[in-house]
Amino acid sequence: MKKTFWAASALLAVLVSCGGPSAFENSGEYPDIFPDYVGVTVPEGMAELRFQMADGRAFKAETTREGDVQWVTVKAWEKGARTGTAYKPFPIYISQDAIDPYIAYRLIEPGYESWHDISICQRDLSGFRESRIVDNRANNKGCINCHTFYGGDPQKMLFHARGAGGGTVFVSGDEVKLINLAAIGPGKQGTYPAWHPGGRYIAFSSNTTRQVFTLADDQPIEVYDTASDIILMDLQTDSVYLCPALTGEAVLETFPAWSEDGGTLYYCAAENPGEIISQRGKVHYKLMSIGFENGAFTGEPQVVWADSTGSASFPRVRDGKLLFTRSGFGTFPIWHREADLYMLDLSGGEVSAVEELNSPEADSYHSWSSNGKWVVFSSRRLDGRYTRLYLAHYRGDGHFDKPFLLPQEDPAENQLRVKSYNLPEFLTAPSPSRQKETAKLFAR
């Protein structure tokens, strides 16, 4: 009898503590939650935006939907407290602009020279399921990077798999092949790829990349290129070509990106100062363009944007707008805290910072969804080192709605994961695993 009493009392105590206090003081403020989902805009059908109180307090949340706005009412309390705080309901705006159902990204420790585990993963945006497309167990722990899909189609993708016997892995449907680009054509390795909208060509930059480590500076790593050119691959003939206008030691060309009609290649270029590391503060990459027709580059390179105090990376064009990353100097913005996203209006030439997306930490790689209504971009705003993915709705006229952190099943995972998310790209459908086929290429 006594035992039963104590058991019942304990159960009651647990139930009471789970339910929280019965009295709440109203607050006129929005709750301080992590991740900050107050006032963000999400696509219809997006995975639930799970959050926690930023200060770790217990809480309960109730949601109600009014049209395209979801109102979230949060009540929070200290454990064991008799009263809590009822916050002003905050809105989550729901956009009817569709978003591609998946995103692909690379997970890697934000390390220095070596790595432990690298994987190219995909995430279903309507839920929390993450799966691996391929990881570096396939190529004997070598590096895998620069995954790219043709128009977001998972059936046509490529990625580099480095290490002994490495090269570029091309996937087309069920066919998976490995090509060492340096072994064909002009003998240059491919680095950053851009798939032509027609599907037949891929422009690669071919970079000789180095890095240095600072002994006593806030920025621990500087990554730079000592040489870089742009090469063109014809997938129909598996051949690689050089373009005289895009090669040469005097200029560093990198980050190719096609216009939507495929008639223009945008890229970044800087004068090569020779001894880069001592001169790196003066290395400012411009945005350039060159025509493309019938499988050949035409005309002379044109300067699209240049700034003696800034450097451009990752141009991405959609509907006459060019989104790019601007850092103080150099070519590897993720280690630059000042790196921000900028938008260039290709018709008028106006450039402005996309304030809605930027933060005091590095905001860097970005991709447009296939309909140009959403962007996914990488940012180090949470802690300055581990890159996380944010999605934002494009309102038009160069403006975005407030971005939201890719939601996780447990919001704490945003902090607990000790890997960075690299190169986010939208996918129009889920990708099958390419692990076995890739492993076979390296088992030979």
Next chain:
Amino acid sequence: MKAKKFLIPAVLFVAVFCAAWALQRYTLVFMEATGLFLWTPDWLRETFSECRPVSHFVAGFLVQFYAVPALGALITAALVTLVFVSLSTLLSRLGLLPHRLVAVLAAVAVWVVAAFQPDNSLLVSATLYSLAAAGLSLLLKKKELRERPVWESWAAIGIILLGGILLAVLPKIRETERMAQVQLCARNGQWSKVLKAATPEACRKDSRLMPYAFLALSGEGQLGDRLFHYPVTGPQDFDREGDLSQEGYLFNSLLYEKLGSPNEALHNLFQFSCHLPHGLSHLSLYQMIRYNMEAGNYTLVRKYADILRHNPRSSHMARQVLDRVAGLPDERRDTLGHSSAKARVFSKNRPDFNLAQLELSGVSTSLGMDRFLAYLLLNADLPGFANTTSRLIWTSGKIPVHYQEALLLAGVDGESAGASAQLQEKFADFLSALQAQDNEKVKALTEGTYWAYYLMLQDRVAEEMLGRIPPHEDWPVN
């Protein structure tokens, strides 16, 4: 009868506990340092994608307690005893005789072989397999076994003692223990313990100890007096720069921590972690917290402490850290990348270069100066050494002995070199013996001095010039 039944497992448990506690305590602590158990989705996902997930999970869970040597020894003893009890049950059910003797032999074999491993996974796997086999054997009908003869117990105890002796004498196990002791004591700044383990004799057998010994000598303020008592053959023995192994990176993270460069300490720590099964370890997390704390990067301190909070043993400590840094803003200054653009201090795989770079950036430590002087000596840069020391003020009031020897060799007069009359006399004798080509006398006079190192280097350069050995590019001998 009942007491007799428990005799062998009791002796085995006590013996393993005592041996592990006395002979492997640092090895066990080091296992905890390089192991990882986190109750986080990523850790669980990675662990359960391994080929033996249960074994990995249990091994990871147990290893966190190895930080306390007595607990580590207790767990080791319990596991070995469980192997014995399980195998004994299995064999008795199968009717194989003498089941206890065979079981004790197998358990001791597992114990000794596991002592060679860098982690506890083999011991845990063996225990789990034995338990599973014993569990299955319980389905068999119990067999009547004959009374155990007395000699069987004595033989079993003999086997257990043999296991303990093997742990005490097998060189590989002793080396592992000594290395772990040196690494852990150095990390805790217990320099006298490091020097006690990394003696010149021990360094002759295992040169990996030498960089730790030199760090400890600096810590004790004795580098300039004792450096050449050690079998140092060049700058490569002095540190582990360019050593791409797990041990090399671990040493360098410690070195740069002591030199006041959290950036390089973190760099080497990340590199060290890449060699580990989860790309991270308890030690990595502790050190990341420490280095980021030193760098004033409290956001990352909070992140790593938050992760460590998911380790049952370190949870309390992690919470303390979180309380300590709650609300602290980061001390990083460069939000616009301007100072980064001007930063000139980059690391290279050259320690002397890195030391100079640190000095350029205003990071100055007595360890850095100590090591800079040592590099000058090891590179036989006597003019550079004399020039540098002429501008130093010796706080101890006395120039270290090796420095006196080097200064005499550089042609500095005895008084300026701070050399005693006895040392000056010894130097004169050395020069005379050298001129007379009296090798025996030269050897006797120079043993444990900088002069011996310098001569060895000159001989080597001569050998190189004669083409007898390949040239060594890093020795700019004057």
